[in-house]
Amino acid sequence: MAQLTETYACSPSTERGRGILISGDSKSDSILYCNGRSVLIRYLDRPLHVEVYGEHGYPVTVARYSPNGEWIASADVSGTVRIWGTHNGFVLKNEFKVIAGRIDDLQWSPDSMRIVACGDGKGKSFVRAFMWDSGSTVGDFDGHSKRVLSCAFKPTRPFRIATCGEDFLVNFYEGPPFKFKLSHRDHSNFVNCIRFSPDGNKLISVSSDKKGLIYDGKTGEKIGELSSENGHQGSIYAVSWSPDSKQVLTVSADKSAKVWEISEDGNGKVIKTLASSESGAVEHMLVGCLWQNDHLVTVSLGGRINIFSARDLDKDPISFSGHVKNVNALTMLKSSQKMILSSSYDGLMIRWIQGVGYSGKLERKYSAQIKCLAAVEEQIVTSGFDNKVWRVPLCGEECGAAEHVDIGSQPKDFSLALGSPELALVSTDTGVVLLKGLEVLLNIKLGFTVTASAIAPDGTEAIVGGQDGKLHIYSVSENVLKEEAVLEKHRGAITAIRYSPDVSMFASADGNREAVVWNRASKEVKLNKMLFHTARINCVAWSPNSAMVATGSLDTCVIIYEIGKPASSRITIKNAHLGGVYGLAFTDDSNVVSSGEDAFIRVWKVASE
Numbered sequence: 001m002a003q004l005t006e007t008y009a010c011s012p013s014t015e016r017g018r019g020i021l022i023s024g025d026s027k028s029d030s031i032l033y034c035n036g037r038s039v040l041i042r043y044l045d046r047p048l049h050v051e052v053y054g055e056h057g058y059p060v061t062v063a064r065y066s067p068n069g070e071w072i073a074s075a076d077v078s079g080t081v082r083i084w085g086t087h088n089g090f091v092l093k094n095e096f097k098v099i100a101g102r103i104d105d106l107q108w109s110p111d112s113m114r115i116v117a118c119g120d121g122k123g124k125s126f127v128r129a130f131m132w133d134s135g136s137t138v139g140d141f142d143g144h145s146k147r148v149l150s151c152a153f154k155p156t157r158p159f160r161i162a163t164c165g166e167d168f169l170v171n172f173y174e175g176p177p178f179k180f181k182l183s184h185r186d187h188s189n190f191v192n193c194i195r196f197s198p199d200g201n202k203l204i205s206v207s208s209d210k211k212g213l214i215y216d217g218k219t220g221e222k223i224g225e226l227s228s229e230n231g232h233q234g235s236i237y238a239v240s241w242s243p244d245s246k247q248v249l250t251v252s253a254d255k256s257a258k259v260w261e262i263s264e265d266g267n268g269k270v271i272k273t274l275a276s277s278e279s280g281a282v283e284h285m286l287v288g289c290l291w292q293n294d295h296l297v298t299v300s301l302g303g304r305i306n307i308f309s310a311r312d313l314d315k316d317p318i319s320f321s322g323h324v325k326n327v328n329a330l331t332m333l334k335s336s337q338k339m340i341l342s343s344s345y346d347g348l349m350i351r352w353i354q355g356v357g358y359s360g361k362l363e364r365k366y367s368a369q370i371k372c373l374a375a376v377e378e379q380i381v382t383s384g385f386d387n388k389v390w391r392v393p394l395c396g397e398e399c400g401a402a403e404h405v406d407i408g409s410q411p412k413d414f415s416l417a418l419g420s421p422e423l424a425l426v427s428t429d430t431g432v433v434l435l436k437g438l439e440v441l442l443n444i445k446l447g448f449t450v451t452a453s454a455i456a457p458d459g460t461e462a463i464v465g466g467q468d469g470k471l472h473i474y475s476v477s478e479n480v481l482k483e484e485a486v487l488e489k490h491r492g493a494i495t496a497i498r499y500s501p502d503v504s505m506f507a508s509a510d511g512n513r514e515a516v517v518w519n520r521a522s523k524e525v526k527l528n529k530m531l532f533h534t535a536r537i538n539c540v541a542w543s544p545n546s547a548m549v550a551t552g553s554l555d556t557c558v559i560i561y562e563i564g565k566p567a568s569s570r571i572t573i574k575n576a577h578l579g580g581v582y583g584l585a586f587t588d589d590s591n592v593v594s595s596g597e598d599a600f601i602r603v604w605k606v607a608s609e
Helices: none
Strands: 002-008 023-025 030-035 038-043 046-053 060-065 071-076 080-085 092-097 103-108 114-119 127-131 148-153 160-165 170-174 179-184 191-196 202-207 212-216 222-225 236-241 247-252 257-262 268-274 286-292 295-300 305-309 318-320 327-333 339-344 349-353 357-361 370-376 379-384 388-395 403-406 413-416 423-427 431-436 439-445 450-455 461-466 470-477 480-488 494-499 505-510 515-519 525-530 537-542 548-553 558-562 571-573 581-588 591-596 601-606
Touching: 002 046, 002 357, 023 060, 023 286, 030 060, 030 071, 030 286, 038 060, 046 357, 060 103, 071 103, 071 114, 080 103, 080 114, 114 160, 127 160, 160 191, 160 202, 170 212, 202 236, 247 286, 247 295, 257 295, 327 370, 327 591, 339 370, 339 581, 370 413, 379 413, 413 494, 423 450, 431 450, 431 461, 439 480, 450 494, 461 494, 461 505, 470 494, 494 537, 505 537, 505 548, 515 548, 525 558, 548 581, 548 591, 558 591
Parallel strands: 103 148, 114 148, 148 191, 191 236, 236 286, 327 581, 413 450, 537 581
Antiparallel strands: 002 601, 023 030, 030 038, 038 046, 060 071, 071 080, 080 092, 103 114, 114 127, 148 160, 160 170, 170 179, 191 202, 202 212, 212 222, 236 247, 247 257, 257 268, 286 295, 295 305, 305 318, 327 339, 339 349, 349 357, 370 379, 379 388, 388 403, 413 423, 423 431, 431 439, 450 461, 461 470, 470 480, 494 505, 505 515, 515 525, 537 548, 548 558, 558 571, 581 591, 591 601
């Protein structure tokens, strides 16, 4: 059986020009954020401990704990809100279709009985408040003409709801049942976030006009604003109050986070601008924030989460990050620790250390998307959608100057001869290219549509898989490919081929969900009937001792087979990755790492039966 030992979580989904609204629970000191169809629960004191809720049918936009911490309400781009328990396997309490389009924010009432949600109502209602158990509406929310970006529930009686949005308005409603009370048009741009103070006495709104305005929490009248002295130089995307209602934290497109002291008369002045170690790239704009207990959490456009200490604002923050998009390639780096290197569809490369987690991004001078990735000694080799194969030297923590060779068409698959890593075989749609370093030794058309390829570790043999399901075996000598055999067993296009580390076998997999292990010398099937996936197999990996082979599939499962045993005694990891498994690697003989469409990376301990 296989046991999940570590989860390296993805970063929050972000969007340029728009803030994200993260929330948390002060009792468990956890935060909630969304990526794709997943809601993540992260614990600020235990970064490797992650829980994931993946039951939404559409990308999730916002999630919030109920005030008692027992329930979470999460909303998605279809206008649906799901309410589920935080214990016992996230049991679903209710699901409601709330508005006609994307929901941008939602908030619970302090008694955990009502929920208000707002967003893009597609011209109909932009805000709706409803009972959490029955879904019945509690009030009318007139007054907005465009998308409503944020809403807030006053945490003390008498209850009030405030909303703000793309029509530059801040609206105030009394209830329940809620009805329109008054409106402010003091902002001159999108109003991005609105929040009541924990004691309910004040309300703050922040906007893309770089201003923050403060209102009386009970009457809704404007009483003050954030000072422009040392203020933000860009759009303010999010705001969060301190637990004592005396300070607020704001984040902005100017890449800074600021802590403000809010006086009794409702005016605010900057007491600290939080230092950021990051440079001035666009991805370092700050788009989300949360003040929870002693933690000040900020989120950048690139998905980096920084946690500052409220007691000591000068202390360096704890930072962690992750992928945002599909992680399509994994490899192991030879080092003193178990170093895992992953790359995602958007070209981001991240190092992870088994047992530690996030260990930093690999900054490259070029920013091509990556499709295939291999690492050997102190060098990374990548290929992507730019028709190039790149060789990037690793100098400690940094990437050196990358060199590339243009192979003239898009690489489909590529593999390194690990015994002589200068040799690489790259497959394209119509044939293969043999590289030695950056020199093209051979570029031939093969007369069939190529879908996968592999070169033996000693560089003397190559296997090329086709759309027709056949495996063509070639000998490689003096820059000449000579066909030695054609193996026919697969009934679908070949998707992956991998030699075993001891080079006595190779494994192949196809789009018709079957995998086969072959004896390299005799070309006979060594392990067959590996037909337990229900969809295309995307990746194959061998354990270092060549005793196990793992397959990852579009059906979200990882299956591990032992070579000496029948395929029916397999180990199956179900629902390893929402949306499908795209990367696999063994870190040692009993640990396998997987990655997938959900942007997560997981480490599994495999115990043979």
